[in-house]
Amino acid sequence: MNEELQALQENFTWDIVSCPPDVKPKGCKWVYSVKLNSDGSLNRYKARLVALGNKQEYGIDYDETFAPVAKMTTVRTVISIAASSGWSLHQMDVKNAFLHGDLTEDIYMTPPQGLFSSSKGVCKLKCSLYGLKQAPRAWYEKFRSTLLGFSFTQSQYDSSLFIHSTPAGIVLLLLYVDDMVITGSDLASIQRLKQQLQSAFHMKDLGTLHYFLGLEVHSTSKGILLHQHKYATDLISMASLESANPVDTPLEVNVKYHRDDGDLLPDPLLYRQLVGSLNYLTITRPDISFAVQQVSQFMHSPRHLHLAAVRRIIRYLKGTSHRGLFFPTGITPKLSAYSDADWAGCPDTRRSVTGWCMFLGSSLISWKSKKQARVSKSSTETEYRAMSAACSEIIWLRGLLAELGFPQTEPTSLYADNTSAIQIVANTVFHEHTKHIEVDCHSIRDAYDDRLIAFPHVSTQFQVADILTNAVPRPRHQFLVSKLMLLDQPHQFEGGCE
Incomplete structure (x- = not known):
């Protein structure tokens, strides 16, 4: 919490002012999380100060909220090109990314616990804060304008892809909120870009790409394997199928699922959680795409037969949890x-x-x-x-x-x-x-x-x-x-x- 407060103060996130009489300041709260590595080991403990954006009113406290992220097809395409061309993949992470966004609205917030007594005033936000509805948009615009100032151009086909052509080659940067993947044929320009980003933002250089958005990346001289083994293992545990026998196919052949087959599930929460997780797993698993498309049709009123189909998909994953997309070199x-x-x-x-x-x-x-x-x-x-x-x-x-x-x-x-x-x-x-x-x-x-x-x-x-x-x-x-x-x-x- 002290580290978070220090980062907020170093970034000049707010000014302490008296609250205007006609304004009710927004609240805030601390959110705690445990960050894990791709192998499940502890990475770090994290405390995040979050504004209560659910109290914001459209047209008064915010307007634009949408922030584009890289399409997964673009991610796979860039990784495929990097593998075939022998380019190295680099990963960088922005510390307190949303704090870098500039606010255009006047937003007042009660002081966070651990700062000072609320009787001394309120915080008038100068920069965006986690929890604000416009925070992702403000961060994206800040990062976009910074990269354009570094002579990058924005892709016409994916607004989260930035390209820089040099006499020695090309540099590509993919942005997904505050995570970025950098690759290209000009290593000198890549190193210069890292230094420029370090000077513009509080960055963390994570080195060679290994773990990105739940995707595990294994690189060798023969190619790159992209898989979601840890994610699949967690999904199997969520379904309580660790001791179940695996099956060879995700769906039974010649079985059609009707929306009214069988009895309704008394609580559809687990079904929806499992299907939502399966949808994310299709990023690297096209072999379950049809099966997931089938069970996704029954999210509004799932039945016991539909849950049985979901469990079969997960049993299939149990025997193929290491399976992933391979991108060969050359x-x-x-x-x-x-x-x-x-x-x-x-x-x-x-x-x-x-x-x-x-x-x-x-x-x-x-x-x-x-x-x-x-x-x-x-x-x-x-x-x-x-x-x-x-x-x-x-x-x-x-x-x-x-x-x-x-x-x-x-x-x-x-x-x-x-x-x-x-x-x-x-x-x-x-x-x-x-x-x-x-x-x-x-x-x-x-x-x-x-x-x-x-x-x-x-x-x-x-x-x-x-x-x-x-x-x-x-x-x-x-x-x-x-x-x-x-x-x-x-x-x-x-x-x-x-």
Whole structure:
């Protein structure tokens, strides 16, 4: 607490003033937490002074609150490029990040416990404080303006990615609230950037990237493995399944889950906690994306059968908790994609499930398993909608890769196994079978005409996106997992990757 108060005073966070008669000062409280390392060992104890932002009124105490954070697809893309190019990954953390933000509103706060008696006055905040609704936005604007002053440019495709091109190479910085990842080909500029950040903010240089937002990063000469073993272990403990037997697939084959099957859970809290945690685990686990998409549909009124499905997913994780995405070195950063759909897969709404995945070389960087917004009249329409959704992601990724210095000079291959859907793209004649498809889906034709994408046919047997649209038997599940470049143990790539 003393360290926190000292940091607040050194940052000139407030002035002590008399409280205006027409103002009721906001309260504050101390929040205590224990910070752990990736292996579960103690890192440090932490005390944080938090303003009671729940008492703020919109339009009086704050306006803008949103603060962008790096997209996980961008994080995986940057790590893939760093692995393939042999770049080192650095991590830095900002101490008391939100205290650096500048406030434009007049906010009065009661003095914190341990400072002085409230009879001596109140704190008029000059800088943002944790708990204020505008604090994340104020910090982001402060950091953004500082980096722009260091001759960085902000990405047009991800506002939390900052790029600096130098004669010797490139420097990339990814920001996620107060955590940042720095990489690039110009090591001298990276060191200079660290020094500039140290002089502008209270920074902590964490060295080589090992642990970031619950993601564990293992680097070797063969590549980088990104996994969430500790997070998965904690999830298994939350579900009280430490002694359960593992299973080979996350869902049973040919089992459809209805929203009204079985009895309601008396308390849905545990179900919602588990599904929310599973959603975060899909950052590195595309093999459970479809299963998590299925159980996420029942968050409003989960039933015992739905909880059984969640427990099966966690039992699958128990046997594969070390599994993660592998990004090999020396690959050619060429973008390719797979698109698939499961026609009328939802038994309640008869809507279809879209599945697509994007590869940079052999590295998986983006994927999606999502129910479509409308009922489709045919499997061709379903596949066409899935291809259109994948096309939007391809165009975004092509723009991002061009900014990073890896432009895609050839059309991106989008592999699909439905020849009818491929023919609709190439045939500009609207006929009775496609008239009912929304115009926005047909934007895929413009991308095809502009030679941004191409549509090679792939056999259903080799359709990688199949794992994102339905539950598959164990042999096929294992085959598709291998195609997604998912590895089970860090030691598996110490000697290379086949």
